[in-house]
Amino acid sequence: MAGSILGDIFKISTWGESHGKALGVVIDGCPAGLELSEADIQKDLDRRKPGQSPFATPRKEGDKIEILSGVFEGRTTGTPISLIIYNKNQKSKDYSALKDVYRPGQSDYTYDLKYGHRDHRGSGRSSGRETAARVAAGAVAKKLLSVLGIEITAYTASIGPIEVDPDNFDQNYIMDNFLYMPDQDAVKKAEAYLTEMIDENNSSGGTIECNVKNVPAGLGDPVFDKCEALLARAVMSIGATKGVEMGKGFKAAEMSGYEHNDFYRYNDSGEIIKETNNAGGTLGGITDGSEIQLRVAVKPTPSIEKTQLAVNRSGENINLNIHGRHDPIIVPRAVVVVESMVALTLVDLLLKNMTSRIDYIKKVFNAEN
Template sequence: MFGSTFGNLFKITTWGESHGKGIGVVIDGCPAGLPLCEEDIQTYLDRRKPGQSRFTTMRKEADRVEILSGVFEGKTTGTPISLMVKNTDQRSHDYSEIANYYRPGHADRNYDIKYGFRDYRGGGRSSGRETIGRVAAGAVAAKMLKSLGIQISAYTLSIGPVAINKEKFDLSEAENNPLYMPDAEAAKKASDYLETCMQEQNSAGGMVECMIIGVPAGIGEPAFEKLNANLGKAILSIGAVKAFEIGDGIAVAQSDGLHNNDAYCADEAGHITKKTNHSGGITGGISDGCEILFRAAFKPTPSISATQESVTRAGENLDISIKGRHDPIIVPRAVVVVECMAALVILDAMLAGMTSRFDLVQKFFRELY
């Protein structure tokens, strides 16, 4: 399988399957000297692990991370960092009957066509459990960015027809409800909506919004390594994401130049800034110093117990009802995945940006040597 490696300078390779012995990631390109322990990573993994509310799968996994290499006496050594999480609560028998038919909304048939073989236990590499490696690596990137004054915060913007009220936005509230919604009233309405979905043996989709504060102007490249393009690739690589938009997003198609352009101005200190941020903090593929704001649309969980139409591998029609432990909604557990994928992109772009100007390269070289 090609395509399990992501990044240019801060490069990660994820590995493992949903029902294998374990799952993890190898990070290559992390600078030496970063203070790092397993708890730094565990904090992020705890946000995505299953079984935390009635709106997530009841699979019971501690998702405890182990640092196998790349850290000595509490600091990174500059060599590859290998991280592993063991699978401890697999119930592969729950998936035995799906070996011979294709689940609607899943990658089953595509895997059969591409590889001539598939791991039907939980979907193998197509399972949401694959995101463990992304989150573990993203936690390391996020710690580096935080030390540089860059903060990445994602939250649930909407679930089904229920969206937060931006006038009641309270980021701290997102940590007080299982849906990660920064609006207590919207969280209650969304919970009621999900209860209805569950009663109907159905699932729901939703939207995650992410804001990145502190990225300096000048990060990103003007052509094939645009910062917004790389963010889009990273977020769209998350299994359940079907759409990505940054700034005003698709609304720009109904706008005009006079209203969509961000006017420049100078603040009281003489610093150049923008009066608005329709661009979402990125113009021409390069960060402009303003808050970076983007959104990701997640499809409803395809594994539902309501009856659906499908076919067997031999092409015979049948009705199915999917058994097992599945999330009625993916969004709350995906919030931290979005954060971590964004962290990987921003850090990689910043490392690349260090070589954009020769005068800065000279200054760094002289100070170091």
């Protein structure tokens, strides 16, 4: 299976399935000398792992990370970093009745069309559990970004029809609730809405917003490898995402040029600043030094107990009720996944940008003279 590798210099390759023995990731291209421990990675995996709230799958996985290579005496060595997470609580029998069924909203049908067979246990590589490996790699990328003072903050912006009120925004509250919403009132409304969905054997989608501060100007290239294009590719590769927008996004289509353009001014220090950030942090595919702002649409979980119309391999139309351990909403657990994919993209762009100008190369090799 192709397509499990991301990045050009800071390159990751994820492997493993939802109901296999383990899953993991190999990171190639991480600079030597970065302080790194399993605890640095574990804190992000704990945000993603299942079984943490009434609105997540009850599957209990510790998601304990092990560093197999690439780190010695607490620092990266410059060699490939191999990370592994063992699956401890698989219940593959939950899926035995589905092995010949094409479930609505799942990859069953397309997998069979492409490969001629599939791993029906928890969707194999299409399972949301694959993102644990991305989060592990993303934690390493975020550790590298933190050395440069780059801060990534993501949160649940909406659940179903419930949206965060900007007037109630409290960044400190994001980590204090299992929905990862920065608005206490919205959390209460979202909990009530999700309880309704569960009672109806249904599920919900939502949106995630991600902001990145202190991003250097100059990241990204002006044609195919635009910063926003690479961010969109990375975030859209998360299985549950159905849309990505930067800055004003689709609202830009309703604005005039005068309304959407970010006007320039010199500040008191003689630096160029923008009065607004409708573009979301990039111009011409290149970061401009302002905050990166992106928004992600996440679909409702397709595995629901409510009766659905489906078909099987025998050519029969069937009525399907899916039982087992599934998330009534995936959005809160996907927040850290979005952070991770953004971090992985930006680290790769930072490393590539080091060779974009001759004066950068001379500086690295102390060849100013």
